[in-house]
Amino acid sequence: MxxxxxxxxxxxxxxxxxxxxxxxxxxxxxxxxxxxxxxxxxxxxxxxxxxxxxxxxxxxxxxxxxxxxxxxxxxxxxxxxxxxxxxxxxxxxxxxxxxxxLQGSLSNFASGVLIILLRPFKSGDYIEAGGQSGTVTKIEIFSTELRTPDNKVIIMPNSSVMSDAIVNYSREKTRRIDLVIGVGYEANLKEAKQVLSSILDADVRVLKDPGYTVAVLELADSSVNFAVRPWVNTVDYWPTYFELVEKIKLALDEANISIPFPQMDIHLHKDK
CATH class of the missing domain: 1.10.287.1260 (Helix Hairpins)
Incomplete structure (x- = not known):
């Protein structure tokens, strides 16, 4: 000591x-x-x-x-x-x-640089990438942050974002709504087409250019399917989608045009 x-x-x-x-x-x-x-x-x-x-x-x-x-x-x-x-x-x-x-971290950094240089999306865009979808809120050195419509935060490695196809739903100003509406085989197809077209004509959010499409898509097992494809502004996509589905159902009911569900006919034969 x-x-x-x-x-x-x-x-x-x-x-x-x-x-x-x-x-x-x-x-x-x-x-x-x-x-x-x-x-x-x-x-x-x-x-x-x-x-x-x-x-x-x-x-x-x-x-x-x-x-x-x-x-x-x-x-x-x-x-x-x-x-x-x-x-x-x-x-x-x-x-x-x-x-x-730490090859993974370096890959994330390199992918982050590519995201900034190539700009496949920007902050505020709604995208689908790496099996996840949401609105882009941040792009960090190693990760990209998404916010889902139900307010969940998804933090994705940048390498996962760039390793697969990226679907950007917000880049273009307009989007097409794709609906498949089935009517019964006994229905008058011209009348059904007129009902569907009148609904689109009455909705101010449906764009005139490009014009919408209402056409017979296929003769399915239980129904005649119409392709209903109007164009709308991207910001109006989901409100218009939900309202059109409701309006089409109500209009077809009012016109007594049935919307069939899958069914099977069973025929019984009695042996003598």
Missing amino acids: ESALNWVNENSDMLIEYAIQIALAFVVLLVGIRVAKLCGKLTEKAFNSRRVDKAVGSFVSSIVYAIVLAATVLMALSQVGIETTSFIAILGAAGLAVGLA
Whole structure:
């Protein structure tokens, strides 16, 4: 115990110097983290003020945050006397090994860059990708965030988004509603077609150009199926879809045109 106290007394100046360096490094690290967060927020705010896509702003702000944070760590290490040049070389060698172990993360980063460059979708678009669907809210360095219509948040790896087909439901201004309406074989087809056409003509949301289609699609097992295909603005797609289904059912009932359901006729023969 006495020898330890003697060593402390003999090296007190050195210990105080190291303590000050460690304290300064800790302060640099804390301040650097705050500065990194601030830089990320300012970058995102700058992109938003220029009316750049929010997804691009969040992606770039994430990169800025990571760069500033890495510089802060190097400054903190330099403050405690660690030679950063050799440390960077060590990090490079270690980074290669870590990169091989984290191929998935690097793939996510590369996919995130491709999303920003190719722009298959933007913030606010409703998409289907990687077996999931929802409205794009953020594109981060490694992941893309979707929000479903029932307000669930889906965080998908960027590699999953880019690995398969992407369906963007919001890119075009117009969409076509595809309905298949079946009527009974005993129904008057001209009358049924007239009823369906009159419903589309009366709906102001149905576009005149391109025009809608009402045509016999197929002679199915239990019904004659009509293809009803009106064009609407993308924002009106689901409200128009739901209302058309209801209006068609009510109009066909009023015209005494049956909508059959699958059925099977069974004929019994009695052997004499």
